[in-house]
Amino acid sequence: MHELSLVADLFTIIEEQARQAGAKKVTKVSVSVGELSGVVPDLFRSAFQSYKKGTIADKSRLQLKMVKIKFKCRSCGREITARNIMDESFSYVCPACGSRDMELVAGRDLYLEKLEIET
Amino acid sequence: MEQKKKELLVLEDILGSNKRIAGEIKKKLEEHGILAVNLLSSPGSGKTSLLEKIGSKLKDNYQLGVIEGDIETERDAERIRKIGLPAWQITTHGACHLEAKMLAKIFDQIPADLDFLFIENVGNLVCPASFDLGEGLRFVLLSVPEGDDKPKKYPEAFITSQVLALTKCDLLPYLPFDTDRVIKEALEINPALKVFKTSAVSGEGLDELCAFLEAELKLRRHQNARAITGS
């Protein structure tokens, strides 16, 4: 359960951004969650709900946008979206050219995408 | 007064502060020529046992130190001190992983003349994978009793590691564990993984693992020296 520490870091960013923008309130928080980021969305939500109390984002809604895992083949340049890396059928081989030289290009990140604020 | 709603585009990495601190630690480690190894596994996979064994092998020729991450106790640090190595305990008080800022707090206590700094992370195959500690190498340990279906269940730990140590291989004759399947699945999600079959009981694979660590230390120091002289 590392979601609570992540949410604490998220609020550091929210408060800093809100202060810079002169916001009175934060009404919506949009977070982008890579499927390989190690974040469990339900745990992140509940951590957010308990952490937000008494902060500038007290009444805010949390929107989580899941980002699929994407690989790029270094040999032929093809991009492959993995449905699920945990799936039995998943394999680290380029379906176009058979190369194993694949690079993970999306799905690991976790970032605060945008805020809706009231000034 | 009228309320105005506005959208702010932020695009900021939530792990950014951890990454920044990890980057500072990494830089210091490189300056001192210390190779830090972050060990990840489920509780009881044999992290401390492996460290006791390879620590005993390496300590005659190298300066070693061990950071022990644990939720509450200091037991593992005591085990390491018993074999004559310095150990620093980080108790996370409930957190299921180490973070770079926890390391930064005790970093001043770490002697600059170490060769290897081992970091035993909190026993957990999920959470520690998300937190870079500035380490030079990440090991994921998987013990034979845990079963052979783990790489695809915990992909982040396997994808972010450079070494997979299969531990407790002395138990292979007694348990259904398909070594080839584990290695195949692990390499499917991370083709660059180096795999070692080890046992802290029989000693299998430990010399190979130590030789690998020594070679990595040498290689990295060589690369560092070249980077500094710019040749």
Ligand SMILES: Nc1nc2c(ncn2[C@@H]2O[C@H](COP(=O)(O)OP(=O)(O)O)[C@@H](O)[C@H]2O)c(=O)[nH]1
């Ligand atoms: N059979 C066998 N048992 C082991 C081996 N390594 C560790 N163990 C046992 O597994 C248990 C957990 O080991 P420990 O090193 O404390 O695991 P950690 O929680 O990952 O640090 C202990 O009871 C060890 O004696 C091994 O190579 N073979």
Ligand SMILES: [Mg+2]
């Ligand atoms: Mg231990």
Ligand SMILES: [Zn+2]
């Ligand atoms: Zn290809």
